[in-house]
Amino acid sequence: EDKVVQSPLSLVVHEGDTVTLNCSYEVTNFRSLLWYKQEKKAPTFLFMLTSSGIEKKSGRLSSILDKKELFSILNITATQTGDSAVYLCAVEAISGGSNYKLTFGKGTLLTVNP
């Protein structure tokens, strides 16, 4: 069975700190790894990673994938209180035939205090 493990489950930091969130996976027929940010409602898309070693960056957020060691990290620099959220890691894999589905980790709850 496909599995995604995120760590830590919860993290509390002060504004301005840099954080690294981890995601390891064991899946068959890997296609991509996605990061989402979930505040109160819908998970919102951050990054999709398909190739090893290529950093994706958006403002203070960046992410990289290691397909050999089967993990990804999400970095947030100079954290702000608005970064407080649950960060979800999901792996997209083939699910029979040419269908794809996502397997999620439990998420990392990040709390940024002023």
Add this chain to the structure above:
Amino acid sequence: EAGVTQFPSHSVIEKGQTVTLRCDPISGHDNLYWYRRVMGKEIKFLLHFVKESKQDESGMPNNRFLAERTGGTYSTLKVQPAELEDSGVYFCASSQEWGFTYGYTFGSGTRLTVV
């Protein structure tokens, strides 16, 4: 562009009753997915539609759950009869093609509480 819309946002029903959840995907998105998060657990896949066809329903827990997508537009997920363990947040997501380029867009979810 309007996002993925789910209705209702929250539903509280008694064990044994029926509930129907609705999802309106982004217009033009052929792929529609249902996922569920039970408290304390990961978000888990339920099923996948391509247009009106069920492509993969391997995640549906049992035959008390019925999903439809008539006309390939909105989708409904009916739970009948509801049990206590059905409580959780039901998410709908849609994507263009296979979601490869654009990722998956999620709705805000329907929180179902069975008492």
